[in-house]
Amino acid sequence: MIEVRDLVKRYGGTTAVDGLSFQVRPGQVTGFLGPNGAGKSTTMRVLLGLAAPTSGEALIDGRRYATIRRPAHRVGALLDAGAVHGGRSAYDHLLSLARTNGIRPRRVIALLEEVGLAGVARKRVGGFSLGMRQRLGIAAALLGDPGVLLFDEPVNGLDPEGVRWIRELMRSLAAEGRTVLLSSHLMSEMALTADHLLIIGRGRLITDSPTRDLTPDGTSLEDVYLRITAGSVEFGAGR
């Protein structure tokens, strides 16, 4: 369970998140949508203790990230798949994360299989394609078998097979009773993957609704989304 309460995050004169409140429930995939700069990544970073809130709270299972004991077992995230040391092998990368978190090497091997990287486990990550890096990032997120998962644009740059793989993985993680928060700009994919949608604009909540209520009778999510966010697209200037 994720709870964000009256969250505000400012960077100098820029208000990235502006009084945001929502809950993300277990057992379903929740899509996190909004125009570029709406505050999605910032909200995820605050949830993960990577940025401090200016005010308000961002809680995982009722706790701030910094106060969670053994956090890898509680929450996993894919934020920036590029942020991996290129000189290491996929296996060594996951093994070092596993060691830090008291996780057995056997789990690393199982996850490399699960994400389809077993055949390249000993290859340097520096030579990996974007899709391979995304899969490695997802393996890292799943390492501690956490109940809460945050994925920031995991389908970016993936081929159709990779996109479908992510969709099915998200659905199965939710079916196992996990809390899954997923951001993406691909509306057709979101319509297929997410049970529930949170749409934000300029750091504020615009919509919190089951997907099917937003897209009755086959209405396109893209049309609905563009209409809802039309007043929230903004570049540059501080707010």
Ligand SMILES: Nc1ncnc2c1ncn2[C@@H]1O[C@H](COP(=O)(O)OP(=O)(O)OP(=O)(O)O)[C@@H](O)[C@H]1O
């Ligand atoms: N470290 C930072 N320092 C200054 N400004 C920041 C920082 N991080 C984010 N911002 C600003 O906060 C706002 C929200 O950015 P954020 O990355 O959270 O949006 P987003 O919804 O994830 O966008 P995108 O869809 O483009 O990834 C933007 O105006 C951004 O420039």
